[in-house]
Amino acid sequence: MSKREQWGSRVGFIMAAVGSAIGLGNIWRFPYVAYENGGGAFLIPYIFALLTAGIPFMILEFGMGQKYRSSAPRLFARLNPKWEWIGWLQVMVAAVIATYYIAVIGWTLNYVTFAFDQSWGEDTKAFFFGEFLGLTGGPTELGGVRWPIFAACLLAWVLTWVACVSGVKKGIERANKILIPTLFFLVLIFIARVLTLDGALDGVNYLFTPDFSKILDYKVWAAAYGQIFYSLSVGFAIMVAYSSYLPADEDVNNxxxxxxxxxxxxxxxxxxxxxxxxxxxxxxxxxxxxDVAGAGVGLAFVTIPKAINSLPAPTFFGTLFFLCLTMAGVSSHISIVEACVSSLIDKFGWGRRSTVSYFCLGGFAVTVMFTTGAGLYILDIVDHFINSQALLVGAFIEIILLSWVLNLDDMRKHVNAVSDFSVDKVWKKCLKFVTVAVLGYSLLSNLHGDLTNGYGGYASKDLLFFGWSLLPLCIVIAFWIKNQESVERFVRVEEGAK
Structure with a gap:
């Protein structure tokens, strides 16, 4: 087998990992979650979640990827051949996310051009859902393909293909060294300007004014842990794949x-x-x-464009904002695709160019569904069930196996041996108890909510077809891929023959 690629520099790896973690959700999800859960007081459980779950889980995945130099399925197979399917479940989750996440990137690319002359007009809601998306009556009423969205998604897939087919050092690392510093630079410019606007400081104060009465609400703590897991890309194959390209002596904990x-x-x-x-x-x-604060899609594509209309230099602000969204989305999408591609290469020994090409072609074919008039409905259902069920199941099984079945002391010794600072037994306890408890609670509460209340007012048949079927389908495919012949088997046969 060919020698595994490596990152060209520590900075390159950090930029790639940060690029994966920073996505569209950071820009539109975190502000609203913080605001809804106590404002400034939310930062207390958020920082606690960061220290007790975010950093420990990230150290674990970085350490596992570096030590075993494998993608998630191959890593689990090396720990125990019966566990390989868990890695493929995580890869399947990533593959599904790749197909619809890029649809949102396609929307942001279109909005970059709309910002030149504020094409969204005064009624931004009617423009987004009507003229732009051409929203139909429901998930099964596809309508026609929205060609501007189709073209933007095609461009986004091409950008991802170029980065991934060029390899870790020449493609992904170079892309993130440009995307992430540029993203931070654009956001800082945007902040420097909007902070001078009338009412801006009132908005910031409103976000961060602490409501300490919510500190004792367990739902606020669950929201804090949920936001940490949602935004860090842990638990679904990405960080294991990225860290598998680290040099053997690279500092994991830092x-x-x-x-x-x-x-x-x-x-x-x-x-x-x-x-x-x-x-x-x-x-x-x-x-x-x-009254003006909204969550999710409504904030990014309805509320903010309406606000941009009233800002001085709306072309500048609009273009800047949607460029930020696009860069955050593309950097994350590259990492999602790389997690899938590296797993296929490890399993079957295929060439990088052909693997990336076939995956991107297949992914784009599925993405076309999200460019139709029913695309937003389908995306909403798929995203909810993938994140609330499939992703959490994969992460929960992973943390149970790695923290309870295996000996975490061996991994603790490994990461400490290559790092400037060491983690002690508190790290182990955080993973075994805090992380397991939070993920388990989140999974059970989500399942209970979906079973008792449904989701989004959609018809049961639509939820069954686009939502409830996803986890069983991902598991079936995971077991099917696990049972296929791997390149490692043929390597062992050839070595035995010699």
Whole structure:
């Protein structure tokens, strides 16, 4: 087998890991989650979650990837051949996310061009859901392909293909060395300008004013841990794949800690950026900040464009904001695809170019479904069930096996041997008890909610077809791939013959 690639530098690896962790959710999800869960007081459980779950889990995945120099399926197979399917379940989750996540990147690419002349007009909601998405009556009423979205998604897939086919050092590392510093630079420019707007500081104060009454609410703590897992890309094959390209003596603990803190620091910057704009919007419209603040898609593609209309130099602000969204999305998408590609290469010994090409072609074929008039409905259902069920199941099984079945002391010795600072037994206890408890609670509460309340008001048949079927399908495919002949078997046969 060919020698495994390596990152060209420590900075290159950190930029790639940060690029994976920083995604669209940092910009539109964190500010709203913080605001809904106590504002400034939310930072207390958030930082606690970062220290007791985010950093320990990141150290574990960085250490496992570096020590075994394998993608997730191959790593689990080396620990126990019966566990290989768990890695493939995580890869399947990543593959599904890759197909719809890029649809949102396609929306942001279109909005970069719309920002030139504020094509979204005054009624940004009607424009987004009607003229732009051409939203149909439901998930099964596909309607026609929205060609601007189709073209943008094709371009985004091409960008990912170029980065991944060029390899770790020449493609992914170079791309992230450009994308991530540029993203931070653009966000800082945006913040520097919007903080001078009337009402901006009111928005920031509104976000971070602590509501200490919520500190004792267990739901706030669950939200904090959920945001940490949601934003760090742990538990679904990405960080294991990236760290498998680390040199054998690379500092694991420092790299993991830096990645987590940079990601969470960016989330705080995003909060300042978003709520500065919302504060100005509230002042201009005479509304309360609570009334203009929204979550998810509504914030990014309805509320912010409406705010941009009232800002000085709207072309500058609009272009800058949606360029930030696009860069955050592309850097994350590259990492998702690499997690899948590296796993296939490890399993079957295929060439990188052909593997990336076939995966991207297949992924784009599925993405076309999300470019139709029903795309937003399907994306909403798939995203909910993938994140609330499939991703959590894979992460929960992983942490149970690695922290309870295996001996974590061996991994602790490994990461300490190559790192400037050491982790003690508290790290082990955080993984065995805190992380397991939080992931288990999140999984059970999500399942209970979906079973009792459904999701989003969708018809049961739509939820069954686009949602509930995903986890069983991913598990079936995971077992099927596990049972295929791997390149390692043929290598052993050839070595035995010699």
């Amino acid at each position: 790299n993991a800690t830096m990645t987590v803190f940079i990601n969470c620091g960016f989330s705080l910057l995003a909060g300042v950026m978003i709520f500065s704009v919302l504060g100005n919007m509230a002042l201009e419209t005479g509304s309360s900040i609570k």
